[in-house]
Amino acid sequence: FRIGKDTVQKAKALKKAFEANGFKSAIDSPTNQQFFVLPNTVIDRLKENVSFEMWGPRGETESTVRFVTGWSTSDEDIDMLQMLIAKFD
Numbered sequence: 001f002r003i004g005k006d007t008v009q010k011a012k013a014l015k016k017a018f019e020a021n022g023f024k025s026a027i028d029s030p031t032n033q034q035f036f037v038l039p040n041t042v043i044d045r046l047k048e049n050v051s052f053e054m055w056g057p058r059g060e061t062e063s064t065v066r067f068v069t070g071w072s073t074s075d076e077d078i079d080m081l082q083m084l085i086a087k088f089d
Helices: 002-020 040-046 075-086
Strands: 033-039 062-068
Touching: 002 033, 002 062, 002 075, 033 040, 040 062, 040 075
Parallel strands: none
Antiparallel strands: 033 062
């Protein structure tokens, strides 16, 4: 639990940033893996700067994606992502 604590805290910050900008979680994950339903236009723009995975087939207008935090995820990484997704409001 101690080893994973930081990665889970970063994942919670990531989730908070997405939700604060109006994006919905696909599932309520208590782990370092976070799943969001995003418009495909947002996905296409995020792919230019951020690594994440498509989670299932791409829908016509929106799709589910998976973000994973790890030992190398920094506070600066989370801050940068927050700035990027704030542009989509």
